[in-house]
Amino acid sequence: RRNEGHGLPVLEHKGVSIDPAAHQVFYLGAAVELSQKEYDILNYLMGHIGHVTSRARLEEALYAWGSEVESNAVEVHIHHLRKKLDTNLIRTIRGVGYIIDEH
Template sequence: MRILLVEDDALLGDGIRAGLKLADYAVDWVRDGDAARLALLDHDYHACILDLGLPRRDGLSVLRDLRRNGKQLPVLILTARDTSADKVAGLDAGADDYLTKPFDLLELQARLRALLRRAGGAAAPTLAHAGVVLDPASKQVSRNGQPVSLSAREYTLLHDLLRHKAHIRSRSQLEESLYSWGEETGSNTVEVYIHNLRRKLGADFIHTVRGLGYRLGDPT
């Protein structure tokens, strides 16, 4: 899962980024509204955590531009502005949720998981397909009731495929979900993780669609 964090406070932003990376998110962090606008135009994110009081361009302006451009990714506003009027303005501008500072990092992660579930069209807290169940809250994966041990990147790749199980995911889309800015990507990295997931979840769990990418196999 690739997240854009927009926060100008260096200490807070560093803490949020570190916490989200420990939760296996790929995080791109920018510190002003203009940089946020450009990042949202140039990259595909699963969600955005957006401060309102930003240098160069206010967070509400970034949010309005995002929605005017037809981008539907979930946006969680994170701000010290805690009046009802501020919350209404943020939600009316297109935000999906609102969390005021100070906050608990575990609550932020829980709200982010809920936004991502809804964006993926799922109300249930777990993702499931063909006997494989993934619980985003506990980071646990099982197959036919038996626990399966995955690396962080294997888990992230499986999470992406399960969230888009009705679609083919290209190699570049999967790489976008795995890596944030500045991280090196090997030429066959995705293929290695796909191979590992097939070994652990079954050879037919993930299908290769030649020239297009990968999709989950038909449930049996």
């Protein structure tokens, strides 16, 4: 599905919809307020469904090169996403990273 006039695809999976053009997230049809980092993590993972993404890769995608990143920053953002969305949407692969499963 495409957002009319913007050309950026709306990402939809397991009741979660991200509209990158409008910078909006919906869960089961209801708008969800996310911080910028939460949005960026969700957008990245939704764009890589079925692929494990390491914490280091998420940090690279989220933070400017050379910036200080708290050691548990990604984990905290993932925790907040799980509270705001389906707790089973983002799965932790211990010692490897995070994944949104295809099914």
